[in-house]
Amino acid sequence: MRFLMDFMSGSAYFINQSISEKKYRGLKEFNFEEPLTRLIWIASTLCITMSYLMSWLLIGDISVQVAGVETTTRALPNLWWQLATIISCGTLAAVLIPEFTKVFTSSHSKHVHEIVAASREGGASLTILSGLVAGNFSAFWNGILIATLMFGAFVVSQFGLGEVMGQHASIFAFGLVAFGFLCMGPVTIAVDSYGPVTDNAQSVFELAQTERIPGIHEEIKRDFGFDPDFERGKHYLEANDSAGNTFKATAKPVLIGTAVVGATTMIFSIILMLEEKKLDHLSLTDAPVLLGFICGGAVIYWFCGASMQAVTTGAYRAVEYIKQNMDLNKTEADIEDSKTVVRICTEYAQAGMWNIFMALMTITLAFAFFDPNFFVAYLISIAVFGLFQAIYMANAGGAWDNAKKYVEVDLKEKNTPLHDATVVGDTVGDPFKDTTSVALNPIIKFSTLFGLLAVEIAVTIRHPEGTEKHFDYTGIVGVGMLLIALYFVWRSFYRMRIPERTA
Structure with a gap:
């Protein structure tokens, strides 16, 4: 099934290319976001159609063993469309999230125009505030969208899927939603990659200063047979960069959504292990659970x-x-x-990465060894807080970036006070969207995968099979790991901060 989804995504490229060549051939101006949007919709339509078709062909007349009853099998004629519908909820998320995101980050959106209007009157201060507004609103609407589609998958799972998966059918459905997200993986990666390519192309053109080379017009005409229009070329590159910024922003919530939905399913495997050992106490009235939620957000x-x-x-x-x-x-x-500037930036990036990795690894070990129910709540909190923080930061950064592009490309007001204000927003937005928000994706995945192994080891040490009396040292290990984690948390600021003598 996954191979067919990738094949459908690949087919969407050729279909979209054929449409684009016919529609845009000879045009000097068009919306560069349009063909990218069409690519996503074509791919999603093909993937959803293939999901239903292959489900019908493979399991249209399947008979399965009833959950909990070893000798009973039952025909489930509706299973094929139920599973296909649940998978399609994830595929729809991968196409609707970009549409919701463009409302807040596209250079044609009212939120981006609001940033420009605020910047014109209030300078950089209102640039920052209006960008934060766009990020917060986008987190709300994307969160509601993801919850709605997951709720749809849950509803479908209640119509007989429990006979196959037992009482945990809804969690199985959430896993299929994550699979549906990944069905759009090739297209999501493609439109995400479009952003850095156009960004670097525009930067190379600007830094190369080709138009200033003596005799370059004659050389290009002689070697390539056309008269170069450097101003129009610059305009095209900047317009493409604006479209790239939008689609970089649209891909990030999709990727973080995949991580969160997938993490939910992996966390469930920990819960199943605790149920098997009769150690599950996942209630908000239990202090470890509530503390785990708080620590995850922290x-x-x-x-x-x-x-x-x-x-x-x-x-x-x-x-x-x-x-x-x-x-x-x-x-x-x-x-x-x-080269020296690149070296300086790389050194500080690596120093920050080392502190963060060590702190995250040791704090995950510490919490896993403290209490398994505390740790489950911690992982859920990491996923939920991380989802909304990542969407908020990615889309605020995208809105700031395209506000600057709107001023440069559409308003043509470079080197004005308005442009200076939006440059400040773009400078703040870059670490928002290109550093922190994208890094939250592997943070959630690493914590869940590594924690899954760590908590199982901790439970095995604390409750070994066939041993009544033993020395439980998991608490000591947890405290030791926590102290190491706090040291690296301390280092992540106090060893990285700007010296006070030059502040």
Whole structure:
């Protein structure tokens, strides 16, 4: 099934290319977001159609063993469309989330225009505030959308799926929703990659300053047979960069949604293990569960601060070096100076990464060894807080970025106070959308996968089979790991901060 979904996504490229060639051939101006949007819709239509078709062909007349009854089998003629519908809920999420996200991040959206209007009157302060508004609203609507589609999968799972999966049919359905998300994986990755490609193309064109090379017009006409229009080329690159910013933003909630829905299913495997050992006490009236929820939220906000601290300090050191060593009046940058700036940024990125990784690994071990029910609540909290924080930061950053592009491309007001204000928003938005929000995806996955192994080891040590009396040292290990984690949490700020003497 997964191979067929990937094949359908690949087919969507060729269908969309054929349509685009006929529709846009000869046009000098069109909406660059349109063909990317059409690609997503074509792929989703093909994937959903294939889900129903293959489900009908493979399990249309299937008979299965009734859950809990070893000798009884029963024909389930409706199972094929139920499973296909649940998978399609995930596929729909992968196409509707980008549509919801564009409402807040597209250069044609009212939220982005609001940022520009606020910036014109209130400067950078209102640029930041209006971008935060767009991010918060987008997190609400995307969250409601994901919850609605998961609820739809839950409803479908109640119509006989329990006979196959028993009392846990709804969790099985959520796993299929995650599979449906992944069906759109190739297209999601493609439109996400479009952003960095157009961004770098625009940057290379701007830095190369090709139009200033003596005799370049004649050389291009001689070698390639056309008269170059550098201004129009620059306009196309900037317009494509704007479309790329939008679709970078649309891909991030899809990817983080996949991580969260998948994490929900993996967390359920921990719950099943605890049920089997009769150790499950997942009630909000139990203190460990409530404390786990609180700690999960705390870790997400620490991570956001630590990742942006690394960016802040690295940027400070790079700018400090540039001011002290580089002549900003030169028309061309010095290669060695540029390499030094890259080295400074890389060093601080790696230092921040080391602190974050060690803190996250040890805090996951610590919480897993404290109490399994506490740890389950912690993982659920990580997933929920991480989902909304990632969407909020990604879309706020995308809105700021495209507000700047709107000023540059549509309003053509570069080097004005309005442009200066939106540049501040874009500068804040870059670590929001390109550092912290995207990194929350692997944070959720790592915590869940690593924690799944750690909590099983901890439970085995605490409750070994066939042993009545033994020394339980899991609490000692947990405290030790927590102390190490807190040390690296401390390092993530106090060893990365800007020195006070130069602040």
